[in-house]
Amino acid sequence: MRVNVTNLTFGYDYRTVLKDISFSLKSGDFLAIVGNNGSGKSTLIKCMLGINKIPNSKIFLDDIDITNYKNFRNIGYVPQKFDDFNYEFPITVNEILSASRYSKLSEDDVLLILDKIGILELQNENINNLSGGQLQRVFIARALMNKPKLLILDEPTVGVDKENVTAFYKAINELNQEGITVILITHNLREADCHFTHMISLHNGEGVFKEVVREDE
Amino acid sequence: MDILAVSDPFIKALIANDFLQRALFTGLLIGFVTPLIGSFVVIKRLSFIADTLSHFSLAGLSIGTYLITVLGFVWIADELYLAMIFSVIGAFIIEILRGYYQNYKEISMPIVMSMGTALSGLFISLSGGISLKLYNYLFGTILTVDDGFVRVITVVTVVVVLLLVIFYKQMVMISFDETYAKLLGIKVRRFQFMSTLILAVVVSISLATVGVLLVSSLMIIPVAGAMKVGKSFKNTVSIAILFSEISVVGGLWLSYELDFPTGATIVLCNVTILLSIGIIKYFINLYRLKSDKMTTT
Ligand SMILES: Nc1ncnc2c1ncn2[C@@H]1O[C@H](COP(=O)(O)OP(=O)(O)OP(=O)(O)O)[C@@H](O)[C@H]1O
Ligand SMILES: [Mg+2]
Numbered sequence: 181m182r183v184n185v186t187n188l189t190f191g192y193d194y195r196t197v198l199k200d201i202s203f204s205l206k207s208g209d210f211l212a213i214v215g216n217n218g219s220g221k222s223t224l225i226k227c228m229l230g231i232n233k234i235p236n237s238k239i240f241l242d243d244i245d246i247t248n249y250k251n252f253r254n255i256g257y258v259p260q261k262f263d264d265f266n267y268e269f270p271i272t273v274n275e276i277l278s279a280s281r282y283s284k285l286s287e288d289d290v291l292l293i294l295d296k297i298g299i300l301e302l303q304n305e306n307i308n309n310l311s312g313g314q315l316q317r318v319f320i321a322r323a324l325m326n327k328p329k330l331l332i333l334d335e336p337t338v339g340v341d342k343e344n345v346t347a348f349y350k351a352i353n354e355l356n357q358e359g360i361t362v363i364l365i366t367h368n369l370r371e372a373d374c375h376f377t378h379m380i381s382l383h384n385g386e387g388v389f390k391e392v393v394r395e396d397e
Numbered sequence: 398m399d400i401l402a403v404s405d406p407f408i409k410a411l412i413a414n415d416f417l418q419r420a421l422f423t424g425l426l427i428g429f430v431t432p433l434i435g436s437f438v439v440i441k442r443l444s445f446i447a448d449t450l451s452h453f454s455l456a457g458l459s460i461g462t463y464l465i466t467v468l469g470f471v472w473i474a475d476e477l478y479l480a481m482i483f484s485v486i487g488a489f490i491i492e493i494l495r496g497y498y499q500n501y502k503e504i505s506m507p508i509v510m511s512m513g514t515a516l517s518g519l520f521i522s523l524s525g526g527i528s529l530k531l532y533n534y535l536f537g538t539i540l541t542v543d544d545g546f547v548r549v550i551t552v553v554t555v556v557v558v559l560l561l562v563i564f565y566k567q568m569v570m571i572s573f574d575e576t577y578a579k580l581l582g583i584k585v586r587r588f589q590f591m592s593t594l595i596l597a598v599v600v601s602i603s604l605a606t607v608g609v610l611l612v613s614s615l616m617i618i619p620v621a622g623a624m625k626v627g628k629s630f631k632n633t634v635s636i637a638i639l640f641s642e643i644s645v646v647g648g649l650w651l652s653y654e655l656d657f658p659t660g661a662t663i664v665l666c667n668v669t670i671l672l673s674i675g676i677i678k679y680f681i682n683l684y685r686l687k688s689d690k691m692t693t694t
Contacts, residue, residue, distance in 0.1 A: 229580060252580045264576040269440045270627040271573060279569040282581060306628060326581075 181329040181361045182206055184240040190227055197223045199385040208359045215382030221365045222260050225332050253282055256323030260334035273318050274303045283326040296351040297321045298344050313340040330361045349373050407650045419547055420539045421649055426554045427606050428645035432637035434599050435616030440572040447613035449506045450484045450600040453513030455609045457483025458534050459520035467524055481601035488597035537608035537660025550602050557595050607660035618667040622674045640670050
């Protein structure tokens, strides 16, 4: 998916969080967003998801203005916090995943994804019995349920153990190679052993966007 | 019921009396549909909505009584129909207020509840005090439902179950994760509206079984018990329905044998199941703890 952000300014109430952000991505690009706590990283992606309401002609997804965009199912999203999720009521991993699935993903494809993310054996577990890291992986799998063309990951591996972090980024790289655009927020560029093509660093609301030229290429 | 020789066993009486059959049939339908809706209500942490709507329906009942007995509008036939309309109106008001007080959504409940209670007070007084019929609606009148109302309840149950089957995925997603539901393109507000409307109608038909004061318990208590033992979402909802139906049959039977009020007995059966689960779970945990200690030492 192509992403175009032009002169985006956004704030909550009176405080401006993002000032005049612009960047653009082609299909298959991989953007890393870095910046200190509170610099507006999550705010920026919530603008791209239609969660934060923004004016016309600021963000385009595949050349469609986000204010007119309908197919948010094309975007897989792993939020930073899962405060929005209701935990206490019993529901299994499989039940969540199938309620989130609107694509023609076959059962086998789903099993493949679960295996890649390392939660194959957790399928029928009640989510209340999962650890934080396991839950995080369930939400990563959920983001992949609708064959996304854009993946937006907000610090997806916080609380996930080293082995699974490695497996996760391997899976993300594979998906990226298949042409899926990926946007990743991270505090640890080294841990995220990914083939970034672009990077934006946010500071005091301003963003510096640059292309990443890999030395080994 | 005095018309019956209480010495007859319940089964025999059930076969002989169609009012008991109607009561059982009505009870089973309501016992099925209330925990079904109740599950979604509990997940959304809206347990107070049912109570609010039932109090608002009371306004419908008292206005109905006033219109029928004082003004002689006999064509209304049954106050319950007005209760249904009021429940829906109450649901609309809640929705409007929830949009209005975005960050204080629960404020809509006490507002609507007090509106309902105040209107009830006014019209009960205008009708010359609380009538026996109205009093019965406070605690339920399942033994006196007529054929017309049985038909209404049947239609409502079928429609509600169909809607929930068709929109199962959407309802689950909205209940568990509204933000993600929006992202999946689900029209959250439209569904929220639909569920509130369903809730309103179910509340008003349930008035017939257990009455204004106990309606919310039918929705919440079986679910509260099932939540503690359910292995998955579907499993939990099925268990809640099972608990609820056991309480309906048990409540009807006990109330017949002991000459207790039916609605209250059904609710007490629900409470008994809930308490038993709590106690059984407590002892299972205690036992597990002990056997864990045994293996570690
Ligand atoms: N819903 C909101 N309402 C008001 N202010 C908000 C809201 N969300 C975030 N903010 C404010 O906007 C600023 C940027 O927050 P944001 O969550 O985008 O930061 P972040 O870069 O993701 O930080 P972190 O690294 O801690 O995740 C913060 O000062 C925060 O307090
Ligand atoms: Mg953040």
